[in-house]
Amino acid sequence: MKAADQWLLHQYSVDFSPVVDNPRARHALLRAHSEILGTPMAFDGMMLFLLRRLDEPVTRFQTKRRDSDDIITITVTLKNALPPTSPTCMQVYNIIFRKILGLVGFEQIGRNYFNPNAKREIQQHKIQLLPGFITSILQYEQEVLLMADVSHKILRTETVLDMLAEIEQTKGAGWADVAKRVLAGEIVLTKYNNKTYRVDDIDFNIDPMNTFDKLDGTKITYAQYYRDAYGLNISDLGQPLLVSNPKKRDQRRGMIDHIHLIPELCTLTGLSEAMRSDFHVMKDLSVYTRITPNVRMKELTNFIGSFPRNQEASTYLQKWQVSFEAQPVRINARIMDREKILTGHQGKNEISLGENAEWSRDLRKDLLSCIGLHNWLLIYTARDSKNAMEFLNAFNTVAPRLGMETRPPLICELRDDRTESFIRVIRQNLSLQTQMVVCILPTIRKDRYDAIKKFCCLEAPVPSQCIVGRTINKKQTVMSVATKIAMQINCKMGGELWTVLIPSKMLMMVVGIDSYHDSATRGRSVGGFVASMNHDLSRYFSRCTFQHTGQELIDGLKVCMTSALRKFKEINGKLPERVIIYRDGVGDGQLPAVVEYELPQVIDTFRMIGTDYSPKCAVVVVKKRINNRFCSLNQGNLVNPSPGTVIDSVVTKPDLYDFFLVSQSVRQGTVTPTSYNVIWDNSGLAPDSMQSLTYKLTHLYFNWPGTIRVPAPCLYAHKLSFLVGQSLHKEPRIELADRLFFL
Structure with missing residues (x-):
């Protein structure tokens, strides 16, 4: 993304007296005075952003509310003049971009934007597929870039009322309890306003003829409200209502009451478990969703090219003096050497890998142990x-x-x-x-x-x-x-299948941590902890811990880490000199807690083992759910990058020690890289060595004779937490901890 020379963004605070709580009303009151403020303008409800600097640092004007005779005084105060690379500007760029998406015909559903005019019907499975894009604008290593990727929103053509009727017909007397279990946690879309809601409950004691209080204090039935507001007539006036708890951002705005939804006006999004396990459904979907790098790039370039072709979007961008380059950024990446798989007694047999990093056909000789x-x-x-x-x-x-x-x-x-x-x-x-x-x-x-x-x-x-x-x-x-x-x-039973060459001369322990929700206890999740016990990183020790919403995972992980270190010493005669921790299952919002709370606790665990014990250590946050995609140029054709491709420049963050790794090969579609963020490092490993170790670890998952997306200890930790969260609901017996019993 490019901004004009001398581009400067002016940030103003906006105060309303008396206070106006409704965000839409605040926007409308401000927009009504564009002759004073000028255009273009961006307003997030609290802060106003303009390219022009107003004549005075403080500007006041009065306006009248549309719905009353109240006079509102608006005070606009200059706070900052921001250069194009300011973090605040990133928010404004994204506001501008969302406006552009609306102008070219996209509609917001959830956090992303989709094109309703290009929807595809998969009638045999009662599914609609809306094509769209995931986008974000951020400051990267050298410049501000737009990250964009193709996305699809899956909608079911049957309504929630249709589903309730089917459950009632098939389940008989206890159907209401079944319906609550089936719908709890599902995400529904209300087509009249394209908003998504999580279903938390079903209230069988109220129906569309019940009333609620409008903002002006008057009462109205749900049926009448939808007739007046959206022109929708509800056919079944006896249907129960869905209950959705307000989202955290809604709670911060003062919305504390439950949201009631009409099943007839809601459609489910995503796939049910039955659909996911249906080969025919997944195959028919993959025709549209698993697209090759060439097709993906064509769709993205057409998407970006639609902005200058649309008169309104083009004019809007010109007013903001910003533009988007039509072609994607080019990056110099590195491809690491192919590993050799070692099998047989003490790794005497070597398997040389091909370009797909897969060796199932070569496992014909003795296993490692x-x-x-x-x-x-x-x-x-x-x-x-x-x-x-x-x-x-x-x-x-x-x-x-x-x-x-x-x-x-x-x-x-x-x-x-x-x-x-x-x-x-x-x-x-x-x-x-x-x-x-x-x-x-x-x-x-x-x-x-x-x-x-x-x-x-x-x-x-x-x-x-x-x-x-x-x-x-x-x-x-x-x-x-x-x-x-x-x-x-x-x-x-404790055997080992294969390994790769681990060149570390120091005694090293690698830890994988991941979490999974406990299906038996709402608000509780399971933390899986798996640590290597030998030089070849082929034997493991595992523990798990439970946490409730809001509780720090590391409280239980201290016990896990202590147990693993003691077991390591029991096997090897001494403690590890280097500990590398790969932390999976961390959302963006949880990263500060990992850095500020979990990290010091890990260091304290080392001290608990011995006051003079201070191993070299690194903590790496592993992120699988990312939208970055990379393609290699091969004789003019776009293809997936080879396994072992590392990207650590241009599209990495300037303030982080991070890199992307493509570790696996895929037969269909575009490969998804994995993001690694080293949040703590006194390991003594150079970045190249950290990347090499990470890639080696993707070869060591014994349930698949090929590379995987994450280091093997992370996937082992996931398998453990999945077993406990889905089936056991208690910590497994310690007698099993030194074996991969959860595979």
């Missing part, structure tokens, strides 16, 4: 008997090839598939020598899976492996499936 499977249970129902035997034969064939020594399992065949039957037979046959419990389940049922995991992780600590019957019922794929399961079982 194997645990003998001598005492284990194989449990299945009578209907899965044939599949179970074919799986066992395949398992016994592939396991020795991987270096795993196996003995026959204790076989338990069940007459029925009741959850109680699985738990009973595990309890009856489990002994202190049991290394693994393998259950072949006839169908996917969360309650049964949760019960097995609770028993094996909480009551009787033993690694467990659940297999859905249909995954092993095809002869042509059973060997491949058995190989993957054998590797997973080896990990869960």
Whole structure:
């Protein structure tokens, strides 16, 4: 984004006497006096921004409210003259840009803008797809840049009332409770004003014929209000109302009452869990959403090119004396050397990687370290008997090839598939020598899976492996499936699959931290903590902690860190000399808390271990949900960057130690990079070494023979917190902590 030479923005405070609380009224009163203030102007409700400097530092004028005879005195006071790179200017640029988006035909839904005239109907799935763009203007390393990416808003064509009717028809007497559970937390769109709301409850005691108080104090029914305000007639006057709690920014504006919504006028956004697990839905959506770098760039350049083509938008930009370049910024990136995957005893076997950084076809030899499977249970129902035997034969064939020594399992065949039957037979046959419990389940049922995991992780600590019957019922794929399961079982018992060359001469521990909400307790989340225990970064120790909304995660993480350091010393004979912590699951709003509160607590944890213990340390915040996209130019064609591509200039922040890493390869669409922000560093690692270590760690996730988007300890921490948040709801037994039992 470019501003004209000598561009200067004047910032004014605006006071209304008597006070005007309504933001829309404040805007209207100010706009009515544009002959005094001049144009262009931008007003955020408190501050006014003008390119011109008013004649006097303080300007007063009076105006009359439209809805009364009250005389309002408006005082405009000069506060600052701001250059184009001022942080405050970034806010104004974004205000200007949002206005431009409206002028070229985009509508705001939530935080982003979409083109309603280009919507696509996917009728077979009752879905609408609105194309749009995610945008933000910020100061980057050298200049102010517009970050833009293609986005899509998924809307369902059926209303919430349609969904309630379907639930009532299928669930019978207890349908109201089911409806509350299904809709709680869902985001709905009110098409009459394109606003989104989170559903917190359903109030079955009120309907559209109930009244509420308008701003002027008069009462009106919901039905009459929507008829008067939007010309909408509500057909079902007996429907219950949805309840949405005001957002934090609304609460700051004084809105404390619940918001009531009419189901008939609301549509759900996004995909349901059933839709996400439906292959056909996801395939049909991907035609529009998974676009190649070439198509993505074409859409973005057309988008930016639409501004000068639109007369109103072009005039508005000229008034503000700003412009946008038609072509994206070019960056010099680096590609790190391809890693070699080390397998076999002490890493004697090397696997050279191709351009896709994936090695599934090369895992034909011994794994890095194997645990003998001598005492284990194989449990299945009578209907899965044939599949179970074919799986066992395949398992016994592939396991020795991987270096795993196996003995026959204790076989338990069940007459029925009741959850109680699985738990009973595990309890009856489990002994202190049991290394693994393998259950072949006839169908996917969360309650049964949760019960097995609770028993094996909480009551009787033993690694467990659940297999859905249909995954092993095809002869042509059973060997491949058995190989993957054998590797997973080896990990869960404490074995290691592979590693990469770790050149560090110092004894180092790498920690991954992530969090996941607890599905059983509202307002509570689970913090997963996973720490490496050896030089090869292939053995791990895990703990988890619980936190409630507003509570700092690190309160429990101090216990986790202390346990990990003591375990590390027990295994290695001494404490780590260097600790690298990768902190995932941190939103933008939580970053200050991590820096100001969590970081000092980590340092205190080191002191708790010993007054003279002060390891070299770095804390890196990992951010996956970003909108930055990068493309490589290959013989005039735009393609995805190669795995190992690092971007650490031009589009990084001037006041941060940050970088982007493309670590994985994708078969469809455009690859998403990961952002890394090093918020604390006395590790002694140069930036190149920090980036190299980060890339190496993306090779070490044992559930996938390829690189992943984040360092492996982060994904291990996510898997742990997901298992606890979804199934266990308690911390797993400490006896399992030195194994990857949660894979």
